[in-house]
Amino acid sequence: MSKITYKSAWDDLEKKLPYPKKARKIYSVDYKEFKQKVLDENPDFVKKITSSLFNGDVYILKGAYTKEFMQNLKSNTFSHFKNKPSEFHKMLDGCPDFHRKIDLETGNNYSFKMCKHSFYFYSWNKDPLNLFKPIYERWRVIKKLMGLKPTEYENxxxxxxxxxxxxxxxxxxxxxxxxxxxxxxxxxxxxxxxFMSKKGVDFDGIGFYLIDQNDEIIVAEDNIDVGDVGIGFATVHHGVAPVNRNKEPNWDDVNDGRWFLSMYSNESDEVKNRHTGYSLAEKINIKSKLKTQLYPEI
Ligand SMILES: [Fe+2]
Structure with missing residues (x-):
């Protein structure tokens, strides 16, 4: 029998089981130890971690980035785009780095509703903040765990x-x-x-949450520190709740609200009928008492 790999383990799970929808448990693990295990690709670990993730477990990888990296990311991103207009560009050849203030109204036009200020970076541009090297160092580990070549899609x-x-x-x-x-x-x-902001220090409120098999909310940020990374199967239901519900938003203040870093390999807009995510707003009936806190009061 040939050796089990991440790729073969995922293929096997995807053949046997439906994609996970509900979150099961959150585990906190040290990033360096986790990384070593991923790189070792020991059969026991391969079986355990793929099955755990495919059953809806979410992992918080402690200390994946330094706090300093995240603080710099926040201030450098903000100042780099400060005097540039808010824009939108599809993921087509030649797409520049850009930022977009997605207010409540604009956010209604996306495949899921949102309100946020997003700053986008692509590797074919000049990498003005030198993000790709440190981020790819971590992303390669995650890509390996997903059964991909560590440098897949990079160019x-x-x-x-x-x-x-x-x-x-x-x-x-x-x-x-x-x-x-x-x-x-x-x-x-x-x-x-x-994770770039810490609950109780930089913001108050829920922020990132998951939905479990009883359609209850799992508040995820209580034990999260700046620099931690979260991974979970993409189809597991999740969202982001407003923070600082008693404070007025200030789009021009670097210290307002909650910051977050997302690393994603997306199907580009060069592809017709591209594969995207979908909203669950109409599809699930959240039972939690926290339900009213998941959306802004308008
Ligand atoms: Fe998401």
Whole structure:
């Protein structure tokens, strides 16, 4: 029998089981130890971790980035785009880096409703903040775990069909949110996110949450520190709730709200009928008492 690999383990699970929808448990593990295990690709670990993720477990990888990296990411991103207009560009060949203030109204036009200030970076541009080297160092580990070649998609352009996109996000106080959704999973099996703000220090409120099999909310940020990374199967239901509900949003203040880093391999807009995620707003009936806190009060 040939040796079990991440690729063969995922193929096997995807053949046998439906894609996961509900979150099961959150595990906190040290990033360095986790990384070593991923690289070792020991059969026991391969079986255990793939099955755990495919059953809806979510992993918080502690200390994947330094706090300093995240602080710099936040201030450098904000100042780099400060005097540039808010724009939108499809993922087509030649697409520049850009930022977009997605207010409550604009956010209604996306495949899931949202309100956030997003800053987008692509590897074919000049990498003005030198993000790709440190981020790819971590992303390669995650790509390996997803059964991909660690450097998969790195040199792709939109014409190639799938591109890596770094998105830095500021969720403004009170109104910043992302409704419950399921993410695209065809090219990147996991959501892969870096935490840039700390609950109780930088913001108050729920922020990132998951939905379990009873349609209850799992508040995820209580034990998260700046620099941690979260991974989970992309189809597991999750969302972002508004923070600082009693504070007015200020899009021009770097310290307002909650910051977040998303690393995703997306199907580009060069592809017709591209594979995207979908909203769950109409599809699930959240039972939690926290339900009213998942959306902004308008
Ligand atoms: Fe997501």
């Amino acid at each position: 792709n352009k939109p014409k190639d069909g799938v591109v890596d996109r770094i998105q830095v996000v500021q969720y403004p106080s009170k109104i910043g949110y992302l409704e419950p959704h399921s993410d695209p999973f065809k090219y990147q099996k996991f959501f892969f996110s870096g």
